[in-house]
Amino acid sequence: MALTGYSWLLLSAVFLNVRAEISITPEPAQPAEGDNVTLVVHGLSGELLAYNWYAGPTLSVSYLVASYIVSTGDETPGPTHTGRETVRPDGSLDIQGVLPRHSGTYILQTLNRQFQTEVGYGHLQVYEILAQPVVVANNTALVERRDTLRLLCSSPSPAEVRWFFNGEALPIAIRLGLSPDGRVLTRHGIRREEAGAYQCEVWNPVSVSRSEPINLTVYFGPERVAILQDSTTRTGCTIKVDFNTSITLWCVSRSCPEPEYVWAFNGRALKNGQDHLNISSMTAAQEGTYTCIAKNTKTLLSGSASVVVKLSAAAVAMMIVPIPAKPMEGQDVTLTVQGYPKDLLVYAWYRGPASEPSRLLSQLPSGNWIAGPAHTGREVGFANCSLLVQKLNLTDAGRYTLKTVTLQGKTETLEVELQVAREC
Numbered sequence: 368m369a370l371t372g373y374s375w376l377l378l379s380a381v382f383l384n385v386r387a388e389i390s391i392t393p394e395p396a397q398p399a400e401g402d403n404v405t406l407v408v409h410g411l412s413g414e415l416l417a418y419n420w421y422a423g424p425t426l427s428v429s430y431l432v433a434s435y436i437v438s439t440g441d442e443t444p445g446p447t448h449t450g451r452e453t454v455r456p457d458g459s460l461d462i463q464g465v466l467p468r469h470s471g472t473y474i475l476q477t478l479n480r481q482f483q484t485e486v487g488y489g490h491l492q493v494y495e496i497l498a499q500p501v502v503v504a505n506n507t508a509l510v511e512r513r514d515t516l517r518l519l520c521s522s523p524s525p526a527e528v529r530w531f532f533n534g535e536a537l538p539i540a541i542r543l544g545l546s547p548d549g550r551v552l553t554r555h556g557i558r559r560e561e562a563g564a565y566q567c568e569v570w571n572p573v574s575v576s577r578s579e580p581i582n583l584t585v586y587f588g589p590e591r592v593a594i595l596q597d598s599t600t601r602t603g604c605t606i607k608v609d610f611n612t613s614i615t616l617w618c619v620s621r622s623c624p625e626p627e628y629v630w631a632f633n634g635r636a637l638k639n640g641q642d643h644l645n646i647s648s649m650t651a652a653q654e655g656t657y658t659c660i661a662k663n664t665k666t667l668l669s670g671s672a673s674v675v676v677k678l679s680a681a682a683v684a685m686m687i688v689p690i691p692a693k694p695m696e697g698q699d700v701t702l703t704v705q706g707y708p709k710d711l712l713v714y715a716w717y718r719g720p721a722s723e724p725s726r727l728l729s730q731l732p733s734g735n736w737i738a739g740p741a742h743t744g745r746e747v748g749f750a751n752c753s754l755l756v757q758k759l760n761l762t763d764a765g766r767y768t769l770k771t772v773t774l775q776g777k778t779e780t781l782e783v784e785l786q787v788a789r790e791c
């Protein structure tokens with residue numbers, strides 16, 4: 368039965384095509400849901416008795432919207448009448464407040480006085496006013512190169528989809544990861560540049576709607592772990608520090624999130640979980656290798672950097688400081704030496720200028736000191752170059768000279784004026 372009807376249709380379509388002039392165009396051409404649409408008919412000829420409108424792909428009574436008798440204006444609704452359709456005397460079909468489900472093929476069949484029929488075809492596409500889509504991510508915090516990003520543009524309506532990244536239309540290169548319908552964006556081995564705000568937009572000829580942004584975090588690093596001195600200067604593998612000065616070592620790296628830090632000194636871990644390490648007063652004891660280990664808790668990667676910190680030889684300005692500064696007659700005084708050379712070979716103390724007769728004592732590499740011509744029996748030398756003078760008398764006041772010789776043979780002389788206060 369259905370087959371017979373279909374065959375008849377094909378035949379009539381072929382037959383009618385020869386002289387079919389009937390055309391059907393929707394007005395407006397791209398209606399939005401809710402619009403009043405007219406399927407306007409052109410090319411009707413002859414004296415017509417009746418119109419039959421069908422909403423469906425074939426001429427079948429089950430698709431009949433309405434039959435219309437031209438002479439009386441009587442309209443009889445068919446099975447697909449939705450209560451919104453009205454046939455006009457000129458054959459056009461009005462649909463009031465059109466819905467997406469009104470989309471599809473429409474067929475107009477006319478009947479003339481000779482009981483000949485003619486058929487015209489038209490297509491109606493009703494566009495939805497699109498609701499805001501939602502971007503659904505299977506994960507918004509990913510590890511670089513390891514994880515796969517999958518974003519779905521969720522929208523109940525058929526529509527075209529386009530993607531935005533940080534407010535800009537997504538570059539073509541990134542669009543390669545799109546599914547054929549454009550709704551799923553996939554990136555294998557996500558990169559840090561791809562972290563940011565993603566939005567999708569659905570659109571059709573009558574409306575457009577963009578989703579709220581979804582923020583994507585991409586974890587990476589640590590990379591390029593390095594130790595910088597005082598936050599600005601990039602340092603080499605050795606940092607030279609002046610005696611008794613302070614420096615701060617900064618551990619820097621490229622990492623997301625910020626890594627956890629561990630510092631080590633000569634291979635021993637220090638209790639310091641910060642990105643910097645202070646050396647508040649540089650001495651020989653602070654010389655050594657400082658290592659910073661940066662650990663990223665998200666990527667589970669770590670990196671490290673080391674620097675060797677040394678006392679800067681040039682900057683060790685020697686200085687003689689009497690302690691106490693103004694000793695009294697009868698007191699002891701120590702002429703302490705700050706910043707004496709680390710690689711000291713020998714030294715000699717003189718009362719007055721550095722000459723053999725005024726030599727108080729000299730200290731040898733063995734640590735033994737030898738009394739000189741000017742030694743009074745009250746002077747003692749120490750390995751750190753200090754000179755102790757016991758039971759001062761007023762004639763002890765005046766100039767003292769220290770001469771040092773380093774292993775490299777570098778000689779330096781330094782003087783100090785000792786004052787001795789009279790006992791009241």
Ligand SMILES: *[C@@H]1O[C@H](CO)[C@@H](O)[C@H](O)[C@H]1NC(C)=O
Pocket residue numbers: 401402403463464
């Ligand atoms: C559709 O037509 C009805 C009746 O004429 C009218 O009330 C309504 O405002 C029209 N709707 C639109 C969207 O033009």
Ligand SMILES: *[C@@H]1O[C@H](CO)[C@@H](O)[C@H](O)[C@H]1NC(C)=O
Pocket residue numbers: 505506515516517553
């Ligand atoms: C997210 O989707 C991708 C691709 O389907 C998959 O490989 C990955 O395992 C998913 N990640 C999570 C956390 O589900």
Ligand SMILES: *[C@@H]1O[C@H](CO)[C@@H](O)[C@H](O)[C@H]1NC(C)=O
Pocket residue numbers: 564580581582
């Ligand atoms: C995404 O990031 C932007 C800017 O940092 C912020 O304003 C917005 O609230 C974030 N959105 C979400 C869903 O976290």
Ligand SMILES: *[C@@H]1O[C@H](CO)[C@@H](O)[C@H](O)[C@H]1NC(C)=O
Pocket residue numbers: 611648705
């Ligand atoms: C180190 O420097 C401080 C402040 O500059 C000073 O008071 C101190 O005497 C110095 N110590 C030595 C051993 O030079």
Ligand SMILES: *[C@@H]1O[C@H](CO)[C@@H](O)[C@H](O)[C@H]1NC(C)=O
Pocket residue numbers: 615639641643644645
């Ligand atoms: C290092 O010194 C700076 C300023 O001198 C100070 O703000 C910081 O707290 C110190 N850090 C440590 C770990 O002592």
Ligand SMILES: *[C@@H]1O[C@H](CO)[C@@H](O)[C@H](O)[C@H]1NC(C)=O
Pocket residue numbers: 701703704705749750751752753
């Ligand atoms: C040098 O050594 C002596 C004796 O050990 C000590 O009393 C003195 O304080 C030391 N001086 C310095 C500057 O270290």
Ligand SMILES: *[C@@H]1O[C@H](CO)[C@@H](O)[C@H](O)[C@H]1NC(C)=O
Pocket residue numbers: 743760761762763
């Ligand atoms: C001070 O000491 C020197 C050397 O020990 C000695 O020759 C001299 O007499 C002393 N002077 C006084 C006033 O005690």
